Amino acid sequence: MKICSGRSYHEATKHSWLSVRQNPKRLDWSNQPRSMKIYPPSLLRIKLSKEFPSHSFIYHIGGITAKKSYPEVEYYLRTNPSAGALYPNEIYFQARGVEGFDDGIYHFEVSTSSAVMLYALKEEEEGLEPLLKLKNQMSGLLFFVSAVYYRSAWKYRERAYRYTLLDAGHILGAIEAGSYLYNHAYRVVYGADLQGLNRFFGFGEEEFFLSSAVVAVPKKGVPVSLPDLALEQVDPAGVFLHAADIEKAYRETITLKNCKKEPRYPALSFHKDRWEEAILKRRSIREFSKNSISKGQLEALLEAVYMPVPSDCDEELMLYMVVNRVDGMKQGVYLRNEILREGDFSKKAGYLCLEQRLGSDSAVTFFILSSGCNYRALYQKAGLWGHRLYLLSEYMGLGCSGIGAYYDDEVKEFLGDEGMVLYALAIGPK
Numbered sequence: 001m002k003i004c005s006g007r008s009y010h011e012a013t014k015h016s017w018l019s020v021r022q023n024p025k026r027l028d029w030s031n032q033p034r035s036m037k038i039y040p041p042s043l044l045r046i047k048l049s050k051e052f053p054s055h056s057f058i059y060h061i062g063g064i065t066a067k068k069s070y071p072e073v074e075y076y077l078r079t080n081p082s083a084g085a086l087y088p089n090e091i092y093f094q095a096r097g098v099e100g101f102d103d104g105i106y107h108f109e110v111s112t113s114s115a116v117m118l119y120a121l122k123e124e125e126e127g128l129e130p131l132l133k134l135k136n137q138m139s140g141l142l143f144f145v146s147a148v149y150y151r152s153a154w155k156y157r158e159r160a161y162r163y164t165l166l167d168a169g170h171i172l173g174a175i176e177a178g179s180y181l182y183n184h185a186y187r188v189v190y191g192a193d194l195q196g197l198n199r200f201f202g203f204g205e206e207e208f209f210l211s212s213a214v215v216a217v218p219k220k221g222v223p224v225s226l227p228d229l230a231l232e233q234v235d236p237a238g239v240f241l242h243a244a245d246i247e248k249a250y251r252e253t254i255t256l257k258n259c260k261k262e263p264r265y266p267a268l269s270f271h272k273d274r275w276e277e278a279i280l281k282r283r284s285i286r287e288f289s290k291n292s293i294s295k296g297q298l299e300a301l302l303e304a305v306y307m308p309v310p311s312d313c314d315e316e317l318m319l320y321m322v323v324n325r326v327d328g329m330k331q332g333v334y335l336r337n338e339i340l341r342e343g344d345f346s347k348k349a350g351y352l353c354l355e356q357r358l359g360s361d362s363a364v365t366f367f368i369l370s371s372g373c374n375y376r377a378l379y380q381k382a383g384l385w386g387h388r389l390y391l392l393s394e395y396m397g398l399g400c401s402g403i404g405a406y407y408d409d410e411v412k413e414f415l416g417d418e419g420m421v422l423y424a425l426a427i428g429p430k
């Protein structure tokens with residue numbers, strides 16, 4: 001039997017009708033982790049400005065775009081969505097030969113919309129390229145996405161590793177979307193030396209890297225070596241409690257096996273100003289109008305989702321659709337163009353999403369499944385697909401919401417697929 005990384009973790013973190021009733025969550029509001037990491041004020045900060053395309057690019061990946069105020073708390077919403085708005089991921093990057101940045105290694109400080117220089121590349125030959133298994137210097141931007149998992153585990157407990165991966169996938173999707181405006185190709189690297197990166201950045205168990213992305217070109221014949229030091233970590237969230245199951249799942253999913261490379265790039269073709277508007281305006285819909293979308297709109301969405309995701313470890317994902325309200329299409333369950341079961345399953349779709357109305361009031365509710373073996377890679381790809389759905393919906397004037405909570409086994413049974421249920425999303429008119 002094939003032994004796949006992450007399977008046992010996935011099995012152990014399924015929701016069922018009973019499990020959500022037997023284990024109601026009580027949140028300790030007095031001990032909520034901070035969602036923004038802040039390095040010491042003594043470090044050099046570069047305030048992101050619209051003057052430099054590279055700065056806009058960084059901002060597009062996770063910058064603050066809205067503020068919500070309640071009597072007790074204020075929430076800052078960002079270009080990227082996040083389960084429960086907990087934002088467990090942090091973004092780091094290396095810039096070399098990029099206008100607007102001195103050559104160095106940076107943390108994207110979301111709270112001040114700045115890049116904090118953690119390390120200035122002193123020598124010509126220094127850089128993080130070896131940890132990406134690249135022999136030559138790269139001219140451009142190298143991104144590294146980490147997870148401060150307790151931010152999410154505080155609320156979602158063991159299931160949080162799933163959300164850190166989905167949210168990281170959304171950040172990779174934001175890199176894809178931003179790189180289109182930055183006029184530069186990107187590719188995802190899941191197979192970086194994550195332990196080496198964790199060591200270099202000085203992380204303890206509270207933070208670990210999940211993935212990286214390259215928006216850079218090699219300088220032929222210029223070798224590079226890792227700076228001979230480790231950076232100093234700062235407490236990223238203020239509160240940390242170990243979740244042994246998550247740390248075990250991370251360890252088990254670090255190593256990738258039998259990866260299939262995807263060398264192709266997505267042929268994105270959008271009106272650039274409107275695309276930027278979609279990035280900046282994207283929000284999760286809270287209630288659908290229950291109107292329908294057209295078949296053409298759905299086809300445009302699917303065309304974009306199915307474009308290749310360039311990476312070093314591409315896993316196959318299945319995108320099932322429960323079509324509730326699409327003009328010119330029969331209601332039913334679909335896989336690609338094929339109708340698997342005809343009928344009105346809108347109520348069922350809402351029920352499967354933990355009785356959330358988003359699932360039944362949508363025009364289409366999607367379920368992403370996979371039987372792949374490289375859990376860390378396949379889960380982030382599901383998040384990236386989710387990001388495409390979000391941005392395309394916004395671009396077309398539609399609403400979208402990610403749905404991380406669903407009754408795992410009942411979804412599988414309903415769809416007749418033995419794979420792991422990774423993510424659900426609902427789209428429809430606002």
Ligand SMILES: Cc1cc2nc3c(=O)[nH]c(=O)nc-3n(C[C@H](O)[C@H](O)[C@H](O)COP(=O)(O)O)c2cc1C
Nearest residue numbers: 077078081082083084085166283284402403404405
């Ligand atoms: C992985 C993931 C899972 C989510 N799950 C749900 C969900 O089950 N129900 C829901 O109403 N919203 C869900 N959301 C939407 C978040 O609540 C939303 O992204 C967050 O509040 C930030 O708001 P914004 O997307 O408008 O910026 C999810 C988002 C993500 C990325």
